[in-house]
Amino acid sequence: MVVLEFSDQDVNRLFRALADATRRDVVRRTLVADVSVSQLADSYDMSFAAVQKHVAVLEEAGLVTKEPRGRERMVRGNPDRIREAQRLLDRFEEIWRSRIDRLDVLLAEDDPAPPDT
Template structure:
């Protein structure tokens, strides 16, 4: 359980940053090189590389070499872990809202 929590901590910490969320969004539709990922941001290549490193350590993306470039791709399995965790809370809150709605209808 603790090991699972540590993985979730890394995932959610990585996703807490708007730039990293945008990178995840972009690589979820297609692979990109680090240079391609860096283009729309007003920050150094080194800063983007640090963001990519955080995402990689969280298991959200992987890096592979293609010639001289490093290509970034999404790791959907890790996103599924986060989604499953949040899904449990969705079930709890849906049940609570359903109970509240029933209570209000019965009045």
């Protein structure tokens, strides 16, 4: 199994890409089916170039891929990257849970003398 490591920059790009409603919509739509850039552009109230840039941001974040199809570029959502984002959030949850565990250990102490920090 390949454990792909994420640099801080990668994680920044990933969450940054998700921090825009248009981009989230693009991801949703392209998870359902491949959609060309121009089809996407028709859906939003902004220029073609603007949509193109949003797709580029998603592509750099790994959230979509582009595949040439004739004169079009079909955009495809990448569910793996979503899962990787989830995994990153899981780690925060783990940290939280480990805090709880440590508190439980304290509460379970027979001798309630506080440990010196």
